[in-house]
Amino acid sequence: MKKELIELNVNGRTHELAIEPSKLLLDALRQDLQLTGSKRGCDDSSCGACTVLVDGIPMLSCTMLAASCEGQEITTVEGVSEHGSLAAIQKAYGDWGGAQCGYCTPGFMMTVKHLLAVNANPTEEEVRSALSSNLCRCTGYSQMYQAIKAAIEAEQKAVPST
Amino acid sequence: MSDFSIIGKPTAMVDAAGKTTGAGKYTDDLSLPGMLVGKILHSPYPHARIQRIDTSRAEQLDGVVAVVIGKDAPTPYGILPVGHDEHALVTDKVRYVGDNVACVAAVDEATADKALELIDVEYEVLPAYFDPEDSMKAQSDFIHDNKPQNIEKDYHHVFGDTEKALAEAACVAEARFIANEVTHAAMEPHSTLAAFEIDSHTGKPGRLTVWSSTQVPYYLQHKLSLVLEMPMAQIRVIKPLVGGGFGGKSEVIPLEIIAAVAARKAQAPVKITYTREEVFWAHRGRPRTIIDLKTGADKDGHITAVKARVVQDGGGYCSYGVVTILYSGALLGALYDIPNIQYDGYRVLTNKPVCGAMRGHGTVNVRFAFESQLDELALKLKIDPAEIRRRNLLKPPCVTINGLRVQSYGLPECIDKVVERSGWRERKGKLPKGCGLGIACSHYVSGAANSIIRSDMPHSTVNIKIDRDGGVVVYTGASDIGQGSDTMVAQIASEVLGCSLGRVKVIAADTDLTPIDIGSYSSRVTFMNGNATLRAAQEVKKLLIAAAAKKMNCAAEDLVFRDDRVGKKHVAAGDSPAQDGRGRPSPHELSTDGQASVSGRVEGQILRGSLQQKRKDEGPKDAMTFEEAVVAAIDFHGALTGTGSYAPPQEARGGKHKGAGVGPSPAYSYSAQVAEVSVDEDTGEVTVHKVWAAHDCGRALNPVSVEGQIIGSVWMGMGQALTEEMVWKDGMLMNPGLLEYRSPSSVESPEVEPIIVESVDPEGPFGAKECSEGSLAATIPAISNAIYDAVGVRLHESPFTPERVLAALRAKKAEKKIDLTEGVDPTAPTRFREHGGSLWFRGKGPARHPLDPARREAPAGGDD
Amino acid sequence: MSLPQFRLLRPRSVEEAVGYLATHASNIRVLAGGTDLIPSMRQKLFEPEYVLDVRRIAELQGIRPQRGVGVEIGVLTTLNAIEHSDFLRKHYPVLTEAAATVASPVLRNMGTIGGNICLDTRCLWYNQSLTWRKACGFCIKKNGDLCHVAPGGTKCWAVFSGDTPPALLCLNAEVEIASPSGARRLPLREFYTGIGDDYRKLQPNELLTRVFLPESSADYRGVYRKLRVRGSIDYPLAGVAVVVKRSDGHVSDARLALTAVNPAPVLVKGASAMLSGKTMTEELADKVGDLAARTAKPLTTSALTPEYRREMIRVFTRRAILAIANN
Incomplete structure (x- = not known):
């Protein structure tokens, strides 16, 4: 063609x-x-x-x-990375074991980036629901929740809320 | 302060950023100039002889560079020396739907796909065998001519006097268990890129480089050498990032050989990446298994004997089958104290995709049966399920009746921990209707004590070099497949050398650069490669110590290496290297010469100059930076390198009986789990709410990774328990995709509370054992036992899908009988259940399919 | 897996789209969200010469309430937009609930209401690669003359697996279909044929453009219940939509529809009569559940066994009715 x-x-x-x-x-x-x-x-x-x-x-x-x-x-x-450095969510996924083999990770990065863009402080259920678009075969998802929580905290620290 | 500065600290994986940014490269992310796409033609028949292949039409298609078939590489291979029954592409027969017939190398995928349609193959269809118990009765048309009755291998082990013990037992339970087939479903589909270089001297194709998604680069190098008839030294295998393995990449997978054969013929680099369907056909997953199990106990619940007959549906080739069937028997031992064991194992060939090694290799399905039956015994004897497990503990150090040496044994603590955390005593049997708790235990090897290819060669060797700039490079053959072995290696090296993690660079899994490690399987890497790393680091450290001792005018044993500094014991005993007081570096001094300890921030050349300058000026020192010690050592010894290797000790290599080589390990990990579930009694749907999982990993070198491995194992076990099942119909896999093979999503994945138990193994690196597989097996029976606690039905068939659970509930309530499970009672299964429907139309009508029995004089092996 | 090659057409208006359809009717497929068509094209279930990408037709987007009439929904409205529409949630809750259960969030971002209505019927013997289908000797729905699900029969039993159509049927939805001869409106219940390999009444030169929900169906209480193995991603293995209007504690009107158990989504005949004028009780719910189970004709097109899926129609119907009663 x-x-x-x-x-x-x-x-x-x-x-x-x-x-x-x-x-x-x-x-x-x-x-x-x-x-x-x-x-x-x-x-x-x-x-x-x-x-x-x-x-x-x-x-x-x-x-x-x-x-x-x-x-x-x-x-x-x-x-996703910002000015040549890891975005908070990328750093947190590394620190908290959100990525093991890493193959699904780029997909999760996009899903989570969108989730946090529309909902800066999601409940655990909202996180679970959002993450259900992506399959991961290594982590059982648990450490991703910790990573997302840590990323939210890091973001909040970086930009003090008024 | 902990005894360690790196070990035991939660540590991000050294390659994490590459994974989260997308910069990290997996095999399919690689490309070479002039690279072709390889596509494989698969068999549409489960069992057929190839009469003729005509590739001429395909070869003529514009854009096709080469077409390869069996005769292009006819040497057989297989992962086990006893199982060399595969060919790159079949030479005589196809043995399963999806078997590999031909490969096209073309300029793009669409062209290659088109060319596949133009290959003409004439088959003589043969009777096929789909059920192992049927297959064992075969009288003709064997799947492999040298395997009568289609039995790949059978073993019959008797330890003690099982018959007598069972006859004398106060209580005996006996049942058939069936575990259906599951597969790894790693997120990365297999991919291989193969390229030859032209030799400068001969001017002909010479060395071959293969990039592949493999857990076993050295075995791949070995098998490539065999099939391509090239010396291993001419073959370089590189493992890029691997997107999960779980055993599915732990042997040579057809595409790896095919890509190389195609590259040779095409005289161009060829990349083959499997479609997801091809991944399912390549399979090598956990075989569906029949377990006839009989267990006896005395009145106090002490197990007196176990008798197991295991039949595994192995598929069309041997793969790891002989090892799988041996693990199933051997690891009846080493968890509990069992004085009499009888084991009859049959690994059976069928015309289905090939089973191999999958996380918890060989142990998982038998463990499901055993732990379920143990609960049945506990019920009969009115003993609490946690208590009956405590009463059957081993008393290590010991050697089990089947020859397994057990030293560290954290199982008692694992049981105590999950009982406590789950509120077992207070809540067991007291939860609301439909809710329940279940407990189960499991274990696994920390590496097989005997390698696949029997030899006394070390299983792992690691080299370390330290440069003048203080950079530490570790060369390890260990294959990081996402479990974090590169990080483990870096941690051990930096802990031993007392340098920061940032100094350590890991070069891994490249057969040209790294010394042999036999691969990432049987959970051997931390134990074996970790020990090799430890020894390599200790060896190179000796040189540093000698130089530093001289420089600091003290005895070698007075020196402490920690946090990028070398100090004397009384000096460096603090958490921080910055000490004040007489004779110690002041904070000011630290901040100047301490620049060197700020890893990677000082340009090497300048640093070296300043250090040399300093050295001239100074007399004996009380403390040195790591770089100073390195420079001193280089000045004294020349190049700084160290090598370490590991071979399991003779005492850990098992007994003398036939098949004794499989099962022995230098150390075993232990797991105990409690699962909390609820069961919807109208729908049969099971929800797992939480799993408490305690795992004895010896020592957690990196707790965040250990927890990740425990959670991942439990979670994968939950998948096998509830949603994952390969569904078959006459050798056709009905669900060869991630849409229909249901790996759990986040919404139904429970909270898993990992509990690390550290028994500190005497031989493990820093006491560490495996943490990535041992927890999987317990999850399935823990859930099964919890279902029983919740609603009083015991399933003897996994997975516990809603139709099976509901069928059991309905039967219990003696309600109007509806055949929810198509004739197989999940509480007393007798055979494997196939998918409904029909591959062909039986009876009247035209013969539409070559396998249709109506078209044949003798009926084919299938039975619909 | 590469896609078969085709020419891509990207109209900006319905008129232009219909023009293309008229010209290439013999060999064209319509692409909206792509979540059904693209995977099927990978499997070579469709190898059209032309693909009509309608995503740029702005007039087919959006949810437009029409006072006194009902609401008009453009076929390109995503399932996510339906799920999150306040208007629909308030007045047609069964639809938002059904939309919210489709596949996974990312697929709802892509998938459209039109695509869900037009969803190709599915079968484990059909939704497979070309190589796989070759190995099973093909089937009636594609390239073959045999049904593996009902051997010996000549009918295709591929199952309709959309989540929103049973809700739409309960709401007496109508669809608008554009063709070279103009637009026509059709009650959705007349859109499906009940035949797996020819499941909808949409000519090759026609384009589904809008969905209408009448105001007379507004403000019914509604519930959608769906059987699936995973809590996300999966197609339904059985689905039940129920809407009920109540006055004075009695049911004044009710409708019940099923999906994923027949080659079409179906309204359960007799359910309205069985419920109307009654007080909702467990006994009544059981009776309606039995009726629904008799309407369902699940076969081995899907995961789990047919008998189990039929049972779940019974259980889910009962539960849906009781959920509305207790709401």
């Missing part, structure tokens, strides 16, 4: 890509932009390892066509 030229806005930068219309966003990110942080874990849209933010909303990049995302702002895990 003939390739088509599209513009993809990823992590604040616009890229011009020549891709086949059938190309999945995940493959465009990984193969064409070498943004390999987003992972493929399943083929049936169940695992969440490929989660990215599209206009700020978590979506599965393995279940979207790259060409369908023209004009939308895509954020991948590579866009």
Whole structure:
């Protein structure tokens, strides 16, 4: 199939890509932009390892066509760290054992980033519910809750509330 | 103040940032210029002879570079020396749906996919065997010609006099248990990238480099050498980050060999990454198992004898099967004191994807049966389930009747801890209707005392070098698969050397750079590679000590290395290196020459100059920085390197009987768990609310990791107990994906309270034992026992899916009989249950499928 | 797994979309949230020459209450938007509850109400890769002539597994369908055929555009109960939606619908009559539960056994009715 030229806005930068219309966003990110942080874990849209933010909303990049995302702002895990340093949630996942093998971690980073963006102080049930978009096979999720709690505390310390 | 500065402290994994930022590279994240995509053609038949393969149409497709088939690499291999029954691509027969027939290397995935459709294969379909008990009765068409009755291996062990003990027992329980099949489902699908380099001297393809998602890079190097007929020295295996293994990457997986064979033929780098469905076909998971178990006890609840017959449905090839069936018997021992054990184990071949090693290898299903039956005995004898376990404790140090040496034994404390934390005494039997508590125990090896390939070679070797800049580099063959072994290695090296963690760089699992470690399986890495690291660090430290002692004009044994400083015992005895008073460095002095101890912040060259300058100016010192000690040692000894290795001691290698090599370990971990559940009596749905899990890991080198491993094990056990099950129909896996193979999500995952018990093993590194597998097995029976406590039904078949639980509840209430479980009573299962429906249409109508018995004179092995 | 290759069309209006459909009707699939179509295309269940990506058609977005009439919901409205709509929660609670149980949060961010209505019927013998289906000799629904679920039969029993349609059926929803000849409205109950391989009455040149909930269905109490193994991600294995209007402690009107146990979501015939004018009691709930279980025809299309899923229809119906009674 003939390739088509599209513009993809990823992590604040616009890229011009020549891709086949059938190309999945995940493959465009990984193969064409070498943004390999987003992972493929399943083929049936169940695992969440490929989660990215599209206009700020978590979506599965393995279940979207790259060409369908023209004009939308895509954020991948590579866009999470801040000014070259770990974001609070990234630091906390490391410190609290939220990541073991790390393969699902980029997906969880995006899910949690969105959760904390819309709900700065979620209850444990809200956290559990939000995290149910993503599968993890190592942690049993428990240490992620501790990590998220720690990240919230770190954020609150960094930005004293009024 | 603790005795250690690094050990025992919660420590973030050394590679954590790469994982949370996405910068860390897994195999599928790698690419090379000119790299091709490899795709594998899989068998659509469970058992068939290949009459003809024609790849010409595929080869002609634009974009296809090479097509490989069995004859391109006909040497058989297998993970066990006794089980070399696999080929890179089949040469004569396919033995399961999903078996590997051909591989296409093409410019992209779509082209490769298209080419697969153009490969013409002619099969002669053979009768197939799907149920192990049927398979054992086979008279013809054996899956492997050299395995009559399709029995891969059977073992018959008798220790003591089981028959007599059972006859004399005050109480005997006997039942059949069935555990259905589960798989690892690691989040990362297997991936391998293989590339040859052109040799400068011959001008021909020479060395091969393979990047692969493996737990066993050295075995991979060995098998590649065998199949490709290349010297091992010409093969380099590199393990990038691995996205979970759980045993599913602990042997050579077909794609690893196929990628190399394809790269050789294509004369270009080839990457193969499995689809999730292919991961399920590659499998190597926990076999579905029939356990006929009989246990006797005296009137006080002391177990007098255990008799077990175990049948494992191994799938089409040997894989780790011989080891699995031995573990199932051997680890009846080493948990409790059992004077008489009889074990009959059958590893059976069937035309299904291959089973292998999975977390808790060989022990899990038998442990489910045993701990369930122990509760049945406790009930009959009116003994509290926690108490009956206490009455059967080992008295270590000891050697069990089947030859397992037990030294450290934290099980009593584990039981006490979970009983206390769960409020067992106050709450057991007193929870509201439908709620219950259950207890169970389990254990696991800290590495197999005998390696797969029998030899006296050390199981782990580690090299350490320290450079003039004070950087410590540890070269370890240990494979970090997410469990944190790189971090463990860094912690041990830095603890021994008394330097900060930030100084230590770990180079791991690269066969060109790192000395041999046999891999991440059987929970051996902390114990064995940890010990090797410890010894390597101690060896290099000797050089530092000698130099520092000379420099500081004191005896070697007076020196203390800690927190990036070398001091004298009376000097450095504080938590902080900064001491004041006479003869000790003042805070001011510390802050200047202490710059060196601020790891990584001082440019090496400048630092060295300043140190040398200082050295000239100073006489004997009372304290040195780590760098000063390093520079002094280099000046005295030259290069600073140390090597350490580990081989399990002879005393821990087991008895003399046939199969005695499997089961022995230098040390065993122990776990006790209490699960709290509720059961919805109308729906049969089981909710696990909390699990208290106490695990004796010897010593927790990194508590955050140990807790993570305990929680993860318990959680995976819960998956096997409740939601995970590979569903079969005539050799077809009905649920080869993460949507239908149900690994638990966060919402139904319970709180797990990990409780670390430290028995401090005499031979473990700093006393450490394994922590990643031993807790899994107890979870399943703890949940089963809790279900019994909650609603009074005992399931003898796992997983405890709602239809099984409801069927048991209905039967108990003697309500109107509805066949909720398609003829298999979960409280007394007799056989494996297959998925409903039919692969072919039996009876009238056209023969639509080559396996349709109507098309054959003799009926095929299947029975729908 | 790569997708089959196709040409992508991205219309900005219904008119443009319908035009494309008319031109390429023989070989086109409509893409909205993608959560159903994309995984199926990976498995080569669909290999269309054209994919019509309707996500940019702004007029198909949004929840628009219409005073005195009801509410109009654009088909591209995400399940997440439905779940969080205050208006719908207040007036059509059964729909928000059903929407909130679909799959997982991320899939609800993507999946649309239109997609959930049009969800392809599912079967363990069908939703598999091409290689897998080859190995089982294919089936009636795709490339074959045999049903593995009901051997010997000629009907496809693939099961409808959407969560919101039973709620919508209870609410007497209508759907608007656009085609080259204009728009037509159809009660949702007439949209499904009950045949697994030809499950909906939507011509290849037609596009589902809007869903209407009549005001007469507003303010019914409603409950959706769903059987699944995991608390997230899973498709329903059985689902029950119930709506009830009460006056003076009596049921004045009620409807009951099932999903995931038949090739279509179905209104349970006779349930309204059984409930209307009655006080809700355990006995009545049992009776309605029995009726629902008789309506359900679960087969081995899905996980868990058919008999168990039928039993759960009974239990969940009973529970749903009692939940409303005690609300």
